[in-house]
Amino acid sequence: MSTKIIIPCEEANHVCDKTQYKEATLWEKIKLNIHLLYCKACRKYTKNNTKLTKLVSNKQVTLDPASKESLQSAFQKELAKHK
Numbered sequence: 001m002s003t004k005i006i007i008p009c010e011e012a013n014h015v016c017d018k019t020q021y022k023e024a025t026l027w028e029k030i031k032l033n034i035h036l037l038y039c040k041a042c043r044k045y046t047k048n049n050t051k052l053t054k055l056v057s058n059k060q061v062t063l064d065p066a067s068k069e070s071l072q073s074a075f076q077k078e079l080a081k082h083k
Contacts, residue, residue, distance in 0.1 A: 007031050012042045020053050 007015070012035040018024040019032065036043050063071065 005031060005034055007035050009035075009039060009042055012036070012039065013045055016042070016046045016049055020049055 012032055015024050015028045015032040019029060024032070032046075036046060
């Protein structure tokens with residue numbers, strides 16, 4: 001465990017993402033909140049992340065079989081490019 005209280009923006013955003021999925025530790029949350037006191041950009045990131053989480057968790061999306069197959073095919077093509 002890192003004892004540094006001041007964290008860079010990249011780490012703050014990572015902790016914000018972990019918090020969204022309830023994976024952040026108490027110490028990480030404390031460091032994030034301290035960071036948010038002085039960083040306007042990360043406050044905005046956190047606010048937008050919270051909005052996105054609420055939007056996504058409130059709506060269930062279902063695809064018709066043709067759209068699902070199309071999406072899966074596109075995913076497989078992109079995945080093949082990176083092997």
